[in-house]
Amino acid sequence: MRRHDYEDCLREGLLRRIPPSREMAEGSVGAAKRWLDEAETGLRSGALNSSVLSSYLAMFHSARAILFRDGYRERSHYCVARYLEERYVKRGHLEARWVELLDHHRETRHASQYDVSFHSSTTEATNALETARRFVERLKALFDALYDVKDT
Numbered sequence: 114m115r116r117h118d119y120e121d122c123l124r125e126g127l128l129r130r131i132p133p134s135r136e137m138a139e140g141s142v143g144a145a146k147r148w149l150d151e152a153e154t155g156l157r158s159g160a161l162n163s164s165v166l167s168s169y170l171a172m173f174h175s176a177r178a179i180l181f182r183d184g185y186r187e188r189s190h191y192c193v194a195r196y197l198e199e200r201y202v203k204r205g206h207l208e209a210r211w212v213e214l215l216d217h218h219r220e221t222r223h224a225s226q227y228d229v230s231f232h233s234s235t236t237e238a239t240n241a242l243e244t245a246r247r248f249v250e251r252l253k254a255l256f257d258a259l260y261d262v263k264d265t
Contacts, residue, residue, distance in 0.1 A: 117195065127187065128188070128195075133181070134181050142174070145172075148174060149171040152245060162232065165237060168245035172215055176252055177193060
């Protein structure tokens with residue numbers, strides 16, 4: 114199966130132009146923080162699959178904030194990573210490892226939702242939460258830097 118690249122995502126409408134929206138971008142940053150809280154609550158209570166899902170959603174929403182800021186909306190979680198690769202990694206504004214982590218956790222989220230034999234361990238949930246915290250922090254720094262440049 115051939116993977117989509119950034120251009121495929123645009124051509125197939127999986128990434129669509131919308132008016133840039135600071136409000137939607139900031140809302141997505143807020144959602145990322147709330148999903149981090151959910152992930153932590155799930156981990157503490159032993160709801161490990163929920164914690165893993167919430168960790169991924171924190172990552173997704175922090176990445177999505179960048180798209181909203183730039184005037185894009187996704188119809189594919191996969192294409193969010195392709196967007197970051199094309200627009201930020203290739204231009205040297207974001208390290209490739211963050212996109213690799215987003216892809217890895219997206220695949221884990223998919224397995225968690227659709228593979229009936231999937232079950233997260235405490236170690237996996239703890240690692241997912243820690244990765245999500247670092248990811249959200251890094252994307253928030255990028256988000257803030259982009260607005261500082263635009264607002265000056």
